[in-house]
Amino acid sequence: MDCRVVVEAAVPVYDVSTPDEAVRIAISKTGEMLNPDLNYVEISMGTRTSPSGEELEPAFIVADEALVALELEMDVFNVEREEHASRIARKEIGQRLRNIPLDVLTVEVLEDDEEEDGDDEGDEDRETTENASDDATDEEDDVLPEFDDLLE
Incomplete structure (x- = not known):
């Protein structure tokens, strides 16, 4: 803060x-x-x-x-x-x-700059970040089963 x-x-x-x-x-x-x-x-x-x-x-x-x-x-x-x-x-x-x-x-x-920024560009940046995190989650899902197989 x-x-x-x-x-x-x-x-x-x-x-x-x-x-x-x-x-x-x-x-x-x-x-x-x-x-x-x-x-x-x-x-x-x-x-x-x-x-x-x-x-x-x-x-x-x-x-x-x-x-x-x-x-x-x-x-x-x-x-x-x-x-x-x-x-x-x-x-x-x-x-x-x-x-x-x-x-x-x-x-x-x-106030934080992100909260004050009400234009569309800030929204697009957030969507891009969310999509990137979804891709990372998908990659983690692919990696986790292999890790589980190694543990068994």
Whole structure:
């Protein structure tokens, strides 16, 4: 099973005056920490809401220091279950983002390419494979009696 995991990170940024500046610096800083090892992780601006449900800026600024909410998205392949995928993503990202709190937001199971492929060519490929396996079964049937004769 393959999964897409979205992890929220709280990135501290210093000497900033606007939320936009804080977000740009946080994305740049996070990209430097992740690259080149995890260059496949997508970094985007996170979302924050107040307890009443009001949409807030992704950066909280106090005394020229900011705490920026970022979302880091990565695909994890060949996992047993969704919990396994989230642990792998947290570990891989957490090793490079030292002292930055992480929280898993979502884990989405990715569909296989064969299931998404609804055209006729995929059906023909499956039929050809089935026919080939039928031929192999016929050959096995021919071989098995000879093997049984040898055992007797």
